[in-house]
Amino acid sequence: MSRTRTLFFALAAASLWSCAAMAQETTTYTLEKTDNGYVRMNNKTGEMSICQEKSGQLICKLAAEERAAYEEDIADLKTRVAKLEETVASMGKIPPVVRDALPSDEEFEKGLSYMEKFMRRFMGIAREFGNDNKDTKPEQPTPQKT
Template identity: 50%
Template sequence: MRCLAIAVAAACLSQTVTGASASEDRYRLEKKDGGYVRMDTQTGAMSLCEERSGQLVCKLAADERDAYQSQIEQLQGSLKTLEDRVTALEKGRVAVPAPGLPSEEEFEKGMGYMERFFRRFMGIVKDFEQEENKPGQNQPADPNKT
């Protein structure tokens, strides 16, 4: 029984050590002049580190910092655009068409086509009516007369 307890304790301890070493292997430190270079083995990001008051303080490398800075500026611009749109929507200044419906401009254009169609169609109908109502023309024969 005692051997079994020791075996279980050893197995738990080895799993804890293995899990800790896996997370510790993520970063690699290499000594350089005046400090260290730390590389994240999962992302490839590199940081410059120096020892201050017994602690390791790391900063992103300049080129990575610039890349992140441009990304941050782009995201801030997108966020500002979205915030302005939300503000406008909340104030009711921007009409939001329902999904699948035409915009106001498309609707007006379609109505213009329909109006022209119906005006032209009604003109044709009036022309036919006028031709039919001309005296002596196109009069059907009276079936009662023989």
């Protein structure tokens, strides 16, 4: 009987150990109480933050290394935004190559005149087509002889 008990306790301990390991894998953060508050550790990255309880809420501050990386990211983003703003501002000005390629007012009016003539002629042809179809009577179906 003692052998069965030992086997039972061994299996129970192994089961509890595996459940604890699985719980730790799924938990992102671990909190440890200190004299001044808490230390929060990210179980995936190992990053640590110092947390204090204020007004019933846990307030965590970034560690020095995290703060430096955070500030580097912000500086990089500020540089990228400045470049984008500069690009957008320069888009308001038409470059000389594009400006010189645009037609003059006379050329534009001449092109518009061509389009107007084309559309008037096209619409006239379309009207004639419509009138031609109204004049013709539909064919009478031939009677079936059986």
